[in-house]
Amino acid sequence: MDSLLADGTPAWRAVREFAARVLADYIRIDTTNPPGNEKTAIEFLARILAEAGIEHEVLSKDPSRPNLIARLRGDGSRRPLILLHHADVVAADPAEWKVGPFSGETRDGAIWGRGAFDCKSLGVMHLVALLLAKEEGAPLSRDLVFICVSDEEQGGAFGARWLTETHPEKCAAEYLLGEGGAGLTAPGRPGVWLPSYAEKGILWLKLMSKGDAGHGSMPKKGGAVERMMRALSKLYKLRPQVFITEEAEQHLKTLSTRVKFPWKVLFRRPRSGLTRALVTAAARRNDFARALMSSTFSVSAVKAGAGENQIPASCEATLDCRIHPSDSATAFRRRVEDAARPEGVTVDVLLESDSTRSPVDTDLFRVMTDALGRHSTAKVAVPTLFPGTTDNRFFRNLGVTCYGISPVLVGLDEMDAHGPDEKITLLNLDLGCKVMHDIVSEMCGTGQRG
Ligand SMILES: [Zn+2]
Numbered sequence: 330m331d332s333l334l335a336d337g338t339p340a341w342r343a344v345r346e347f348a349a350r351v352l353a354d355y356i357r358i359d360t361t362n363p364p365g366n367e368k369t370a371i372e373f374l375a376r377i378l379a380e381a382g383i384e385h386e387v388l389s390k391d392p393s394r395p396n397l398i399a400r401l402r403g404d405g406s407r408r409p410l411i412l413l414h415h416a417d418v419v420a421a422d423p424a425e426w427k428v429g430p431f432s433g434e435t436r437d438g439a440i441w442g443r444g445a446f447d448c449k450s451l452g453v454m455h456l457v458a459l460l461l462a463k464e465e466g467a468p469l470s471r472d473l474v475f476i477c478v479s480d481e482e483q484g485g486a487f488g489a490r491w492l493t494e495t496h497p498e499k500c501a502a503e504y505l506l507g508e509g510g511a512g513l514t515a516p517g518r519p520g521v522w523l524p525s526y527a528e529k530g531i532l533w534l535k536l537m538s539k540g541d542a543g544h545g546s547m548p549k550k551g552g553a554v555e556r557m558m559r560a561l562s563k564l565y566k567l568r569p570q571v572f573i574t575e576e577a578e579q580h581l582k583t584l585s586t587r588v589k590f591p592w593k594v595l596f597r598r599p600r601s602g603l604t605r606a607l608v609t610a611a612a613r614r615n616d617f618a619r620a621l622m623s624s625t626f627s628v629s630a631v632k633a634g635a636g637e638n639q640i641p642a643s644c645e646a647t648l649d650c651r652i653h654p655s656d657s658a659t660a661f662r663r664r665v666e667d668a669a670r671p672e673g674v675t676v677d678v679l680l681e682s683d684s685t686r687s688p689v690d691t692d693l694f695r696v697m698t699d700a701l702g703r704h705s706t707a708k709v710a711v712p713t714l715f716p717g718t719t720d721n722r723f724f725r726n727l728g729v730t731c732y733g734i735s736p737v738l739v740g741l742d743e744m745d746a747h748g749p750d751e752k753i754t755l756l757n758l759d760l761g762c763k764v765m766h767d768i769v770s771e772m773c774g775t776g777q778r779g
Pocket residue numbers: 415447448481508
């Protein structure tokens with residue numbers, strides 16, 4: 330492998346070319362999950378680590394779904410920093426894409442392909458930071474750990490969930506950087522960084538109603554479907570309960586010094602009735618705001634009936650509820666039950682997984698914010714709740730302080746990385762490598778800044 334340094338500091342032109350080449354090759358390995366087939370991708374990364382002489386091991390529940398852990402050892406005076414990403418990607422329908430989804434093609438200043446954003450590029454940024462730290466050779470105050478897991482997109486049973494449960498000692502750390510947040514920008518705007526510090530909990534509910542079956546020509550009142558429709562329509566009419574977390578409150582207070590009246594007054598007192606009313610109105614109008622500030626539900630399935638002329642005896646609905654960290658799954662389930670029970674609809678829990686959060690008053694958060702601002706126009710980082718879930722949650726459960734950040738500036742439309750024509754600009758790839766190198770240097774004490 331060619332050197333990534335010149336005169337002991339990163340040779341950024343060489344780093345850029347290396348990162349682009351590795352990302353294109355990484356994208357060309359089809360790791361669509363299901364089924365995953367992450368083995369080839371893990372072997373690809375392991376080869377690069379071996380060439381660089383970096384200690385690493387492969388751990389797997391199923392040999393075709395392996396996980397990779399690489400480690401640069403520090404002097405142990407501080408606990409490790411983990412850089413986490415996943416090798417698997419979601420499906421891509423070539424008919425919807427302008428390029429082959431696994432072509433890794435460079436076009437219009439960007440690298441295209443499934444995984445270009447979520448989250449092979451993040452893996453390459455982590456890898457570059459690791460390789461630079463190794464080559465710089467400065468003593469480290471803590472272990473720098475690079476982890477690539479399988480199976481993130483399907484819940485982590487072969488990946489992060491299994492790894493943290495089976496090998497918690499290898500996953501022990503003070504800090505972890507993984508996926509989740511990014512920088513949001515628009516033409517002509519400086520942009521803002523939205524690193525995620527918390528994730529919502531998951532509550533999957535099964536609703537069930539029963540009624541008399543019969544012939545379609547003889548309708549009866551109060552059938553299974555009618556009961557279910559009534560219960561669901563009550564749920565749709567519920568007002569979202571809005572939560573302002575301590576972190577959001579703190580952030581609004583900080584912002585209050587920089588904005589004008591009336592925002593100045595409102596932000597200074599985030600718990601006032603007026604602020605709350607405005608925030609609630611915003612949550613009712615805007616889907617994104619609602620997902621960030623309240624617990625939500627989606628009806629993900631409704632099943633009833635078999636024949637055109639038969640009245641079904643039962644109706645079943647599943648609800649995918651996402652629980653805000655300031656709310657509780659039990660309280661939310663009760664709200665659903667209050668709507669369902671009077672209609673004779675029963676509620677059962679299919680899956681429950683708690684929300685997770687990390688403190689934001691930490692060295693890593695400050696170092697990350699500085700590094701992001703140093704290399705980009707966006708100077709503000711707002712700790713953000715991630716409305717979905719990532720593998721970070723398994724590590725939070727081990728007591729690791731985790732933030733989700735892809736150090737790239739993108740438009741709102743590019744934030745949903747599961748659609749067609751996923752890509753990352755070469756400028757963003759370069760930005761991400763520089764930010765990661767800075768963070769690692771400062772957190773692990775490896776010296777130079779990019
Ligand atoms: Zn992802």
